[in-house]
Amino acid sequence: SLVHGTEIFQAARAGHYAVGAFNTNNLEWTRAILAGAQEKNVPVLIQTSMGAAKYMGGYELCQQLVEATIKSMDITVPVIMHLDHGNYEAAKAAIAAGYNSVMFDGHDLPFDENLAKTKEIVALAHPKGISVEAEVGSIGGEEDGVIGEGELASVAEAKQLAATGIDFLAAGIGNIHGVYPANWKGLNFKRLQEIADAVSLPLVLHGGSGIPQDQVEKAISMGIAKLNINTECQISFAKATRKYIEEGHDQNDVKGFDPRKLLAPGTKAIQDTVEEIIGWMGTKPVK
Numbered sequence: 001s002l003v004h005g006t007e008i009f010q011a012a013r014a015g016h017y018a019v020g021a022f023n024t025n026n027l028e029w030t031r032a033i034l035a036g037a038q039e040k041n042v043p044v045l046i047q048t049s050m051g052a053a054k055y056m057g058g059y060e061l062c063q064q065l066v067e068a069t070i071k072s073m074d075i076t077v078p079v080i081m082h083l084d085h086g087n088y089e090a091a092k093a094a095i096a097a098g099y100n101s102v103m104f105d106g107h108d109l110p111f112d113e114n115l116a117k118t119k120e121i122v123a124l125a126h127p128k129g130i131s132v133e134a135e136v137g138s139i140g141g142e143e144d145g146v147i148g149e150g151e152l153a154s155v156a157e158a159k160q161l162a163a164t165g166i167d168f169l170a171a172g173i174g175n176i177h178g179v180y181p182a183n184w185k186g187l188n189f190k191r192l193q194e195i196a197d198a199v200s201l202p203l204v205l206h207g208g209s210g211i212p213q214d215q216v217e218k219a220i221s222m223g224i225a226k227l228n229i230n231t232e233c234q235i236s237f238a239k240a241t242r243k244y245i246e247e248g249h250d251q252n253d254v255k256g257f258d259p260r261k262l263l264a265p266g267t268k269a270i271q272d273t274v275e276e277i278i279g280w281m282g283t284k285p286v287k
């Protein structure tokens, strides 16, 4: 069933585990994420970037798709429908469309404006029980047109954002969207510790794909309660699809042009990736 995020992520931070937040793109992606979470019997967060929501036909359609898919698949684990890296307009639109949770990403605004707009989004979201994520510092790299410099989060700003009443906080700690460069220096654990000491909210680790498992586990033990994964599912999907085609299933073969057959290996690969990540993330099963 669809639920709000606050309690699930508070329990995760208190229990030193994380809940997976996976980006969706379409029906197949949505089904694969839900099936993986159901198989593992854990809560899960499904998120759409602004770009994915546009691709899929808008926030209302995204919300309705997830809700209907949960119903048709008899999904019993808690599911949180979340907006990933939304600007001010997107956050308002997702709230109006019935999302359970929204990220207002104001990293590209002057900090005072990020703070003021975050407050406004909290005021719109909370009366409806919708949780809010905000961002301090920035995530390096690019995701669906959202570009960050990888600016290290300031502890003072983290405290100020936390005081707006948000439910979880994403902090730039050296993490990067997309594939990590070979010369990446790793997560900044010193800064993560300082933020975790200053802010009791569940913390969010963006750019979860490609961070070595030991670093993610350490970050979770320090207060990361939401782990965002996008690229890893995309790579799994693309690899499996490419392998299937390279095995000779091309346009001359019904197995190569029937969309239901063509998309099946990639969809299965997304589910496998979701289950694998949930497995080592240590998400507590639903009782």
Ligand code: G3H
Residues within 6 Å of the ligand: 023, 084, 085, 143, 176, 177, 178, 179, 205, 206, 207, 208, 209, 228, 229, 230, 231, 232
């Ligand atoms: O907001 C989504 C995540 O931060 C995904 O990052 O594509 O590097 O896994 P990723």
Ligand code: ZN
Residues within 6 Å of the ligand: 085, 139, 143, 177, 206, 207, 228
């Ligand atoms: Zn992100």
